[in-house]
Amino acid sequence: MKKMHIELTVNGQPMETLAEPRELLVHVLRERLGLTGTHIGCETSHCGVCTVDMNGKSVKSCTVFAAQANGATITTIEGIAGADGMHILQSSFREHHGLQCGYCTPGMITRAWRLLQENPSPTEEEVRFGMAGNLCRCTGYQNIVKAILHAASEMSAKEAAE
Ligand code: FES
Ligand code: FES
Structure with missing residues (x-):
């Protein structure tokens, strides 16, 4: 399947990757961008372990296609701590x-x-x-x-x- 060019701002950093349109945001974060702090559980929107912040709202990243997240601003657990240590x-x-x-x-x-x-x-x-x-x-x-x-x-x- 043809891959899409996806651009995201993740934890304040501009990032880009290629992803298939059917790929889920959680897989893009973990497998393409290496941000494995976001976990995968049910993959059916029930458990919330994949929760990230997208454009100022909590989303379950197993229910968002990478294509839907193109251009979004995302915060994952890796972006919660400050320069001076834990949040x-x-x-x-x-x-x-x-x-x-x-x-x-x-x-x-x-x-x-x-x-x-x-x-x-x-x-x-x-x-x-x-x-x-x-x-x-x-x-x-x-x-x-x-x-x-x-x-x-x-x-x-x-x-x-x-
Ligand atoms: S993995 Fe369970 S809600 Fe996303
Ligand atoms: S599932 Fe083990 S601490 Fe919440």
């Missing part, structure tokens, strides 16, 4: 034991990153609702929710201090 969400997941095997964690953190931009001070219910598309088979969710709420308050305090 507050990442350290909060570590401190609050928001992961066990870690397979769901890139998708969880990437989704939570967008959620906290949309709603910087969410209630517990809003966190649970906002994260409903991301499944975890290990943690029971309690510590994931705790980690996100803690990160939200840390991020608000940091912003107030700046």
Whole structure:
């Protein structure tokens, strides 16, 4: 099948590759661009492990064709940390034991990153609702929710201090 030329901005860097029109964004990110932090699970839009940020929205990259993403601005888990180290969400997941095997964690953190931009001070219910598309088979969710709420308050305090 004829390959398409795909141009993306990923984690602030312009990137280009060739991909077949039927290829999924998750495969392009992992196999053509080497960004293996985004995981693959169900490939049917249920589990959320493939979540990335595309043009300011969380998307499940197993449900986006590479062709649809042409020209898009994408943030993956590799782009969440800052120059000064882990993002507050990442350290909060570590401190609050928001992961066990870690397979769901890139998708969880990437989704939570967008959620906290949309709603910087969410209630517990809003966190649970906002994260409903991301499944975890290990943690029971309690510590994931705790980690996100803690990160939200840390991020608000940091912003107030700046
Ligand atoms: S791999 Fe995309 S939602 Fe499960
Ligand atoms: S930590 Fe194992 S699936 Fe979430």
